[in-house]
Amino acid sequence: MSTLDSILRETRSFDPAEDFRRKATVSGPDAYYALCEQADDHYLSFWGDLARELISWKKPFSRVLDDSNAPFFKWFDDGVLNVSYNCLDRHLAVNANKIALIFEADDGDVTRVTYSELHRRVCQFANGLKSLGVSKGDRVVIYMPMVIEAIVAMQACARIGAIHSVVFGGFSAGAVHDRIQDAGAKVVVTANEGLRGGKIVPLKAMVDEALAMPGSETVIATVVYQRTNNGASTWHDGRDIWWHKLIDGQPESCEPEWMQADDPLFILYTSGSTGRPKGIQHSSAGYLLGALNSFRWVFDYKPSDVFWCTADVGWITGHSYVCYGPLGMGATQVIFEGVPTYPDAGRFWRMIEQHKVTTFYTAPTAIRTLIKLGAELPKQYDLSSLRLLGTVGEPINPEAWMWYYEMVGGERCPIVDTWWQTETGSAMIAPLPGAIATKPGSCTLPLPGIMADIVDESGAPVEPGKGGFLVIKRPFPSLVRTIWNDPERFKSTYFPEEFNGQYYLAGDSANRDESGYFWIMGRIDDVLNVSGHRLGTMEIESALVANPLVAEAAVVGKPHEVKGEAVVAFVVLKGPRPTGEEAKRLTAELKNWVAHEIGKLAQPDDIRFGDNLPKTRSGKIMRRLLRAIARGEEIAQDVSTLENPQILSQLQESAS
Ligand code: ATP
Numbered sequence: 001m002s003t004l005d006s007i008l009r010e011t012r013s014f015d016p017a018e019d020f021r022r023k024a025t026v027s028g029p030d031a032y033y034a035l036c037e038q039a040d041d042h043y044l045s046f047w048g049d050l051a052r053e054l055i056s057w058k059k060p061f062s063r064v065l066d067d068s069n070a071p072f073f074k075w076f077d078d079g080v081l082n083v084s085y086n087c088l089d090r091h092l093a094v095n096a097n098k099i100a101l102i103f104e105a106d107d108g109d110v111t112r113v114t115y116s117e118l119h120r121r122v123c124q125f126a127n128g129l130k131s132l133g134v135s136k137g138d139r140v141v142i143y144m145p146m147v148i149e150a151i152v153a154m155q156a157c158a159r160i161g162a163i164h165s166v167v168f169g170g171f172s173a174g175a176v177h178d179r180i181q182d183a184g185a186k187v188v189v190t191a192n193e194g195l196r197g198g199k200i201v202p203l204k205a206m207v208d209e210a211l212a213m214p215g216s217e218t219v220i221a222t223v224v225y226q227r228t229n230n231g232a233s234t235w236h237d238g239r240d241i242w243w244h245k246l247i248d249g250q251p252e253s254c255e256p257e258w259m260q261a262d263d264p265l266f267i268l269y270t271s272g273s274t275g276r277p278k279g280i281q282h283s284s285a286g287y288l289l290g291a292l293n294s295f296r297w298v299f300d301y302k303p304s305d306v307f308w309c310t311a312d313v314g315w316i317t318g319h320s321y322v323c324y325g326p327l328g329m330g331a332t333q334v335i336f337e338g339v340p341t342y343p344d345a346g347r348f349w350r351m352i353e354q355h356k357v358t359t360f361y362t363a364p365t366a367i368r369t370l371i372k373l374g375a376e377l378p379k380q381y382d383l384s385s386l387r388l389l390g391t392v393g394e395p396i397n398p399e400a401w402m403w404y405y406e407m408v409g410g411e412r413c414p415i416v417d418t419w420w421q422t423e424t425g426s427a428m429i430a431p432l433p434g435a436i437a438t439k440p441g442s443c444t445l446p447l448p449g450i451m452a453d454i455v456d457e458s459g460a461p462v463e464p465g466k467g468g469f470l471v472i473k474r475p476f477p478s479l480v481r482t483i484w485n486d487p488e489r490f491k492s493t494y495f496p497e498e499f500n501g502q503y504y505l506a507g508d509s510a511n512r513d514e515s516g517y518f519w520i521m522g523r524i525d526d527v528l529n530v531s532g533h534r535l536g537t538m539e540i541e542s543a544l545v546a547n548p549l550v551a552e553a554a555v556v557g558k559p560h561e562v563k564g565e566a567v568v569a570f571v572v573l574k575g576p577r578p579t580g581e582e583a584k585r586l587t588a589e590l591k592n593w594v595a596h597e598i599g600k601l602a603q604p605d606d607i608r609f610g611d612n613l614p615k616t617r618s619g620k621i622m623r624r625l626l627r628a629i630a631r632g633e634e635i636a637q638d639v640s641t642l643e644n645p646q647i648l649s650q651l652q653e654s655a656s
């Protein structure tokens, strides 16, 4: 059948340090396998017990799973709860004065907020939203910088049962408009301006532009948080209201709206690496359970931790591991307004030192950038508070993993490489760090209760070492409930007929090694077919990144008369972009390198050098655009979620 060939051989493996293992919540492999067995044997009571243990219910549920209308699954459906109550109120009895948020602004200013203070702020803003006429089920678009108020706005929506749709503050007016229109938003929450890397982001002006476009008529009010002293460029009386005026005089408590377990908590549009973004609709209880449980297991959460996830709340990672998971567990966390390279590439390391961060979670793109800009910089900081590191968003190339492990983690911190998606709501495949040995480049093993597998086109499991479709064979609580306004697309995208509509199809390709570890090979859409061998993108890219000169690489296929497809590689060097003779020499060198590392089959026919690669705003490489460039095609595709559009012309010109 149509499996993939795996060519990468990675043999390094790292057991958790003895001290880490001893103190871990899930300690040693036996504990992990025992949990898996429980889930296998008693799937529903496994999840039911966790839901009773981790969530505070207003009214308990009587049924765990309703699969009568598959794939529109319902979990805990007659249970009643409020997510914001679970994130705030329930901590107040003992942890009212615990720090919830350590906010570091772009300019370095630090603000600390306790749980009781956060509760007060959320209640006031929730009352403010109600005064505008927002009620249960209404949609609120949140288009904010990464500041405390972004989290307050999300929690306030959860408190009154409004469905939030957070739009990343780096998106343009067009992207904001599309999301407002698709969600039928009633209110937009924004800031006059944002600050990122010393630059001003004109958020309010973008909202004005978005609201001027047809299709935004559902919006009755925009709430504007004053982040900078500049005021707002334009003002629409009767529609626009300042945040501080809205909450002025509002009561400091707000009775939560009690929700059915499956009532939608939020919609979040996927990051758009592969096409038109989808409005991923998540539930209240099932989603919360996934966020809480994965947070405590994968990050081995301890009440004394200082957790820092660098993701913006505009991404699912910022929902599950900033807004909901850590707050739901009563954690102390750092949130950061700025960017890793401002004022210099030591920013992250300085912040870890200053705030004594114990658990640090970031993206491979940030790691590769920081290697390129200052591989030795972490040495200048005291990073001894760290005990655990994590990554998410893309496959991490083994050499970047090794650098992270050695230079940042001091060879003492396990790395949790967490595979998951907007659609899965919480981490799916990731090591429980006190239980499982890690291998650079592998997300290791599924969490207990997650029935992940790799299958061929007919749905049959593939043998170890062969790549295929990554699927999850049973529904789980934090799985997407539907695509907003598009149930048909939900069914055909995620539960296609080919697999009898039974398996959740993730859209990624992966293989498993002899010990059952998962290795993500890339997106199904990006698979290459070279001389009859189907190859994922990740392995060839990782071979390139293993070369000491290379910082980042992306590979795509282009049609080839003999081979079917030829490999084209786009490469960013650690040093300056080479041109002319130098580029030719390096092209030959890198071709040989790949042939030597993983085989002649994977050798690129063509290598192009850029200062950077086209990426989504969340830092993911957009291979579909590179494919068009490699083929010399016009770029007729949607580039609205692209971080750096100007890079496209450089890569087009660099054709030799
Ligand atoms: P779209 O679905 O609109 O194309 P997207 O898939 O980039 O956008 P996300 O849900 O943010 O949107 O990203 C999920 C994807 O990111 C996964 O399907 C996978 O391809 C990749 N990914 C995330 N974490 C990892 C990881 N640890 N290892 C490998 N790949 C990962």
Ligand code: MG
Pocket: 270, 421, 507
């Ligand atoms: Mg996706």
